[in-house]
Amino acid sequence: MIAVGGRQILAAVNPAAAAQGIATGMPLADALSFLPGLLTRPAELAEDAAALRRLAEWCGRYSPWTAPDGADGIKIETTGSAHLWGGEAGLAADLSGRLARQGIAHRVAIADTLGAAWAVARFAASEAEEGACKLPVKTGKTGGIATSLVVAPGETRAALAPLPIAALRLDPAIVEGLHRVGLRRVGEALAMPRDALARRFGDTVARRLDQALDDLPEPLSPLGEVPTRRVRLSLPEPIADPADLARAAERLTADLVARLEREGMGARRLDLGFHRVDGRVEHIRIGTARPSRDPAHLAKLLTGKLDTIDPGLGIEDVILAAFAVEPLAAEQIEMTGNSAAAGGSGPLFDRIGAKLGLDALARLEPRASHIPERASVAVPVETGCRPPPKPFPVSTGEGSAHRARVGAGTISEPQKSPRPVRLFQPPEPVEAFWVLPDDPPFRFTWRRRTHRIAQADGPERIAEEWWRPDGQLVGGAGAPDAIRDYYRVEDASGRRFWLFRAGLPGAPPPRWFVHGIFA
Amino acid sequence: MSSATSLVALQDRIRRIERPNALRCGVLPFRAPAIDRALPGGGLALGALHEILGTGADEEDGAAAAGFAAGIAGRVGDGIVLWCLKQRDLYGPGLAAHGLDPARIVLVRAARDDDILWALEERLRAANSPGGIAAVVGEVGRLPMIAGRRLQLAAERSGVTALVLRRWRNGAEAADERARPSAALTRWRIAAIPSLPGSEPGIGTPRWRVELLRCRGAESAEWTVEVADATGLVSLSAELGDRPAAPQRVAAEPWRRAG
Numbered sequence: 001m002i003a004v005g006g007r008q009i010l011a012a013v014n015p016a017a018a019a020q021g022i023a024t025g026m027p028l029a030d031a032l033s034f035l036p037g038l039l040t041r042p043a044e045l046a047e048d049a050a051a052l053r054r055l056a057e058w059c060g061r062y063s064p065w066t067a068p069d070g071a072d073g074i075k076i077e078t079t080g081s082a083h084l085w086g087g088e089a090g091l092a093a094d095l096s097g098r099l100a101r102q103g104i105a106h107r108v109a110i111a112d113t114l115g116a117a118w119a120v121a122r123f124a125a126s127e128a129e130e131g132a133c134k135l136p137v138k139t140g141k142t143g144g145i146a147t148s149l150v151v152a153p154g155e156t157r158a159a160l161a162p163l164p165i166a167a168l169r170l171d172p173a174i175v176e177g178l179h180r181v182g183l184r185r186v187g188e189a190l191a192m193p194r195d196a197l198a199r200r201f202g203d204t205v206a207r208r209l210d211q212a213l214d215d216l217p218e219p220l221s222p223l224g225e226v227p228t229r230r231v232r233l234s235l236p237e238p239i240a241d242p243a244d245l246a247r248a249a250e251r252l253t254a255d256l257v258a259r260l261e262r263e264g265m266g267a268r269r270l271d272l273g274f275h276r277v278d279g280r281v282e283h284i285r286i287g288t289a290r291p292s293r294d295p296a297h298l299a300k301l302l303t304g305k306l307d308t309i310d311p312g313l314g315i316e317d318v319i320l321a322a323f324a325v326e327p328l329a330a331e332q333i334e335m336t337g338n339s340a341a342a343g344g345s346g347p348l349f350d351r352i353g354a355k356l357g358l359d360a361l362a363r364l365e366p367r368a369s370h371i372p373e374r375a376s377v378a379v380p381v382e383t384g385c386r387p388p389p390k391p392f393p394v395s396t397g398e399g400s401a402h403r404a405r406v407g408a409g410t411i412s413e414p415q416k417s418p419r420p421v422r423l424f425q426p427p428e429p430v431e432a433f434w435v436l437p438d439d440p441p442f443r444f445t446w447r448r449r450t451h452r453i454a455q456a457d458g459p460e461r462i463a464e465e466w467w468r469p470d471g472q473l474v475g476g477a478g479a480p481d482a483i484r485d486y487y488r489v490e491d492a493s494g495r496r497f498w499l500f501r502a503g504l505p506g507a508p509p510p511r512w513f514v515h516g517i518f519a
Numbered sequence: 520m521s522s523a524t525s526l527v528a529l530q531d532r533i534r535r536i537e538r539p540n541a542l543r544c545g546v547l548p549f550r551a552p553a554i555d556r557a558l559p560g561g562g563l564a565l566g567a568l569h570e571i572l573g574t575g576a577d578e579e580d581g582a583a584a585a586g587f588a589a590g591i592a593g594r595v596g597d598g599i600v601l602w603c604l605k606q607r608d609l610y611g612p613g614l615a616a617h618g619l620d621p622a623r624i625v626l627v628r629a630a631r632d633d634d635i636l637w638a639l640e641e642r643l644r645a646a647n648s649p650g651g652i653a654a655v656v657g658e659v660g661r662l663p664m665i666a667g668r669r670l671q672l673a674a675e676r677s678g679v680t681a682l683v684l685r686r687w688r689n690g691a692e693a694a695d696e697r698a699r700p701s702a703a704l705t706r707w708r709i710a711a712i713p714s715l716p717g718s719e720p721g722i723g724t725p726r727w728r729v730e731l732l733r734c735r736g737a738e739s740a741e742w743t744v745e746v747a748d749a750t751g752l753v754s755l756s757a758e759l760g761d762r763p764a765a766p767q768r769v770a771a772e773p774w775r776r777a778g
Contacts, residue, residue, distance in 0.1 A: 351645070352627055352638050360628045364611040364621040376611035378626060421585045421617065423610035449576055454713060457721040490722050494712035495577060516610060517577075518725065519586020519617055519711070519746060 011043040015105075045071070055104070056223050058279045061317045062091060064230055065222040073121070075114060077220045082110075092148040100146040102279050111151035111159065114220065115212030119160055119167035119186070120149050160212055161187030168208040174201055186212075227271065227321030231255040238277050238314025245274070245315065246303045249284075252320035253299040266291025266328030272302050274309055275317035282309045287358050288350045289381055291326040301354050349381060370462050372515060373425050417460050418488060420498045420516030427500065427513035437510055440487040440499065446514050451491035458487030459501075488518065544678040547595060551744065551755050554729070559736040563591060563705070566678040568671040570662070570703040572685045572732070574710040578693045581658060581686040583709040583727055585609065586617045588656050588682045590747030593619035595680050598651035601642050603627040603635040604658040605686075618751025623653070632659040636666045639681060643673035658684045660692055667702035706733040712743065715756060726756055 008028035017038065022031050031038055048071065056074045059066040062085075065077035078091060085091040088110045099106045109121035151159045160167065163186045166175045178201065183189050189197065190213075194206045210216035231252050239245065249272055260266060268291050272284040286301045302320075353361055362378035369375045432441035440456040462484045484500040491497070496518035502511045544566030548555045555561045563569065569591075571584040592600045593614075602609065602624050611621030629635050639657045662683055674681040683703065687693035708730040717723035730741045744753040 349625065351641055356627065356629050356634055356638065362626040362628070364609070364624050364626065366611065366621070372610075372612075376621065378607070381625060418616060419612035420582070420610055421589065421613035422580055422582045422608045423613070424608055447576075455716075455720075455722045488722055490714055490725075492713070493575065494710070494714070494726070495575075495582075496711060496714075496722065496725060516608075516613070517580050517582035519583050519589075519613070519727075 010040070011045075053223070054281070055279060057281045058275055059095075060223075060273065060281065061232070061234075061275050061319065062095065064226050064321070065220050067220060067223045069118070073118070075117075075220050077222075078110060088150050092150050096146045096148040101277075104279075106146055108146075108148040109151065110149070112153055112156045113212055113214045114218050115169060115208060116151060116156045116160055116214075118169055119163050119212060120151055123163045123167040124149060124159065156213060157190065161185065161190060165189060168205065168212060170204060170208060174204060177201060178205070225323055227323050228325045229256060229259055229265075229267070229322040231259070231320050233318045233320075235316055235318070238316045240311040240314045242306055245306055245309060245311065245318075248315075248318045249302045249306070249320070250295075250299045252318060253295050253302065256320050256322060257293045257295040257298065260293040260322070260325070260328075264327060265325045266293045267298070267322040268292075268324035268326060269322070270298065270302065271321045271323065273317075273319045273321070274311065274315045275319065276312045277314045277316050278312055280312065282311075284309065286350075286354050287324075289353055289358065289361070291324075291328040292350075293328060297350065301350055304351065304354060353381075371464075372419070372423060372462070376423075417486075418518065420496075421519045423498075423516040424514065427515040430499070430512050430514050432499070432512035434510075440489055441512060444499065444512060444514070446497075451489075451493075451495070451497070453489045454492050455490040456487050457489075459485035460487075461485050462500075486515070543675070547591065547680070550752050551742070553755055554731075554740075554742055554744075554753075557731060557737055557740045558705075558734065563680075565595065565680050566674050567704040568667065568674050568681045568683065568702065570683050570685060570701055570706040572697070572706065572708040574708060577711065578685070578687050578697075579689065581684050583711045584684045584686075585614070586746060587707065587709045587727065587729070587753075588684055589614045589617040589619035590751040590753060591680070591682060592654040592656055593617070593751040596651065596653035598623070598653035600624050600653055601627060601639070601655045602658075603629060603638050603656070605630065605632075605635070606658075616749055617747045618749055632661045633666075635659050636662070636670065639683075640666075640670055640673050643670065643677045643679055643681060652679055654680045654682060656682045656684065658686045660685070660687050661696060662699075662701050662703075664700065664702055671702045671704065703733075704735055705731065708732050711746075715745070724756075727753070729753065 010022065010024055010026045010028060010031055013022050013024055017035070020035050022035060022038065028040065031040075049068070052068045052071070052074065056066045056068045059074055059076050063076050063078055063081045067075050069075045078088065082088045082091045085094050092108045092110050096106065096108045099108075107121045109117045109124070111117040111120055165178050165183055165186060165188075166172075167186055168189070170178075178184075178189065181200070183192070186209075189205065189209060194209070197209075198206045207216060211218045233248055233252050233255075235248070239248065252272070256267070256270075267288070269287045270285070272286075274282040274284075276282065284302055284305045286298075286305065288298075288301070292298060349361055359380060361381040363381055364376050365379050367375055367377055428446065430444045430446040432444040434441040440458060441453060443450060443452050445451075464483070484502055486498060486500045489497050489499055497514050498516040498518065499512055499514055502513060544564070546558070546560040546562030546564055548562035549558075558564075571588055572578065573581050573584045577583050600619065600623050604626065605628070607628060609624075609626065611624075614621050614624070627635070627638050629638060635657045636659060639655045642652065642655050662685065667683075670681055670683070685696065687696060710728045710730075712726050712728045714723040714725045725746045727744050727746050728741065729744050731737070731739050733739060743756040745756055747753045
């Protein structure tokens with residue numbers, strides 16, 4: 001039951017109600033006058049859509065190309081996978097049987113084109129149920145709520161011809177228009193010249209006809225990403241024991257690795273899907289720092305996350321899909337048995353990456369920049385083969401440090417001055433007290449603690465890198481903040497901080513920040 | 520055999536019975552004789568868990584502790600140093616100044632202490648695989664006894680040195696955790712103290728007070744040192760030995776007078 005324009009409309013009816021003459025789309029008031037005892041519930045459209053999506057995902061056991069279709073259908077591209085079930089009829093029977101066991105009323109149709117399958121599932125099936133089937137299709141019955149139909153290859157035109165014109169996936173308005181000119185069956189429209197149809201009703205009718213007859217390709221955009229490699233394990237009996245799940249994962253990993261080895265590839269991202277008997281799919285997703293096809297390593301990553309899987313009443317299918325696949329040369333094993341791969345640290349960080357996320361891992365790399373926060377950046381570890389990083393310029397705390405008389409305004413050489421071990425990003429504002437605007441403060445308050453400054457070095461002036469597009473400091477180009485004067489200060493207790501004054505001295509009001517702490 | 524030597528031999532035997540592996544991996548001398556003398560084996564035990572604390576507000580910021588840890592980690596082998604932390608405030612150039620080349624660091628960022636402790640242990644357990652690791656460093660607030668013991672065992676088994684920087688969120692957590700025992704072989708407390716005035720005004724030679732709060736088989740002790748430089752070595756502050764009379768600090772600078 002849904003509310004449309006202030007009226008309440010029946011969104012769906014069960015077979016018992018349908019038998020009493022209640023139909024989908026009927027206003028609630030009409031339905032209640034037909035059948036006063038009718039029980040209704042508000043429609044949960046979002047829930048329905050989510051359930052349909054889950055079911056489409058479950059259909060992934062038949063093919064990676066699956067997607068929900070409208071509010072009540074699922075499309076599956078079965079090309080290339082039907083032979084696993086002994087042909088299309090076998091696939092349709094398997095799918096229908098499993099859906100029936102889950103108590104899902106359904107009609108399955110397999111045809112050459114998406115359009116034909118859509119039409120046959122929605123229109124031919126109802127006629128087949130009524131026993132009035134004169135169509136060139138094979139019918140399989142698995143119970144009162146289930147039908148499966150397979151249109152033999154090349155029979156599309158014959159299968160479509162007797163169906164009502166609405167089977168062409170058209171707007172109700174266009175269907176009505178076609179009815180007005182006397183076109184009621186698909187066959188009648190097929191006989192019409194296409195350009196006449198296009199003139200009268202627009203491109204839609206002609207396009208739908210072409211799509212149904214495979215004259216116009218209609219690619220299926222699948223639910224989610226299509227894996228590049230996929231291996232599947234169907235179990236004769238549902239399994240739920242964690243040890244069994246681990247064994248299944250190991251077996252699939254071995255299968256996938258064998259394939260990757262033949263192709264000289266390695267996987268970067270894997271998705272292990274556990275298809276439960278109740279139609280839900282539970283996933284384990286892992287990523288590796290470098291392409292890998294080490295079965296023990298990959299299996300360990302996968303089984304390490306098995307405790308996140310709820311097997312419910314049991315798992316009937318397990319599918320392992322590889323998403324990011326990259327060339328990986330056969331590994332040279334040194335005579336000592338150690339892998340000679342550069343870095344060699346991939347697998348070691350994968351277990352950490354798998355638990356905390358690969359973006360949790362980073363390396364510090366030096367950059368040629370005067371701006372402190374840009375001189376050292378954290379780059380993800382996973383970025384493939386990186387050139388050996390340049391050595392960091394060593395800033396010696398003493399000796400070579402340029403020490404200027406406080407307030408003398410000398411600008412130190414970059415990187416010659418000491419740098420803190422902790423750097424705050426962004427710099428944290430402090431409340432500072434100073435006597436002369438050119439001097440460092442004598443006292444500052446940061447994080448509710450007041451520090452009395454005993455000694456100070458500086459300033460070291462760091463200006464924005466105006467020649468770089470991203471070189472601007474706080475406040476943007478031309479703003480007074482484009483210049484920072486850094487001071488190394490020591491408070492009475494001996495802690496050493498890196499303070500800076502944003503803006504030119506004298507340009508009121510100067511603002512002070514603490515940018516880091518020295519060890 | 521004199522009684523002194525037999526006593527030393529006996530102590531050595533007892534130590535070996537107590538901790539068969541304690542000094543198996545050797546030691547890392549600080550090359551500061553006063554410190555090395557105080558430590559069993561003449562240096563910081565390798566393949567063991569060491570705890571490093573800050574003082575005062577630095578218990579939250581962990582700056583001095585990071586500098587001290589960098590000085591140690593930089594001198595333990597030349598492999599990767601895994602540094603696990605919660606805040607993203609570790610600054611490469613600053614570490615380089617204390618003897619740890621930041622290019623050797625692999626940072627692991629995690630939101631919880633437990634994840635950091637897990638990552639440390641995981642990495643220690645996998646230490647024998649290729650891609651040599653020199654040391655692991657973790658910044659944690661809480662270090663439960665059991666987690667510490669696991670880390671200590673993993674470090675012993677792998678021969679990789681583990682440093683845990685205790686970094687507390689606030690004074691309450693610090694007060695709560697400071698007194699707790701831990702399974703680490705040693706516990707250090709590092710405090711930045713006023714620098715040794717040089718001949719010029721401004722900050723002189725930066726110094727730490729290094730306290731060995733706890734060490735199995737040794738007395739606790741305290742030293743004043745000059746901070747670890749680019750070689751990663753601390754040197755005993757000249758104040759302890761003979762040094763020329765300290766020049767008086769520049770008596771009154773304008774901004775100090777104002778304070």
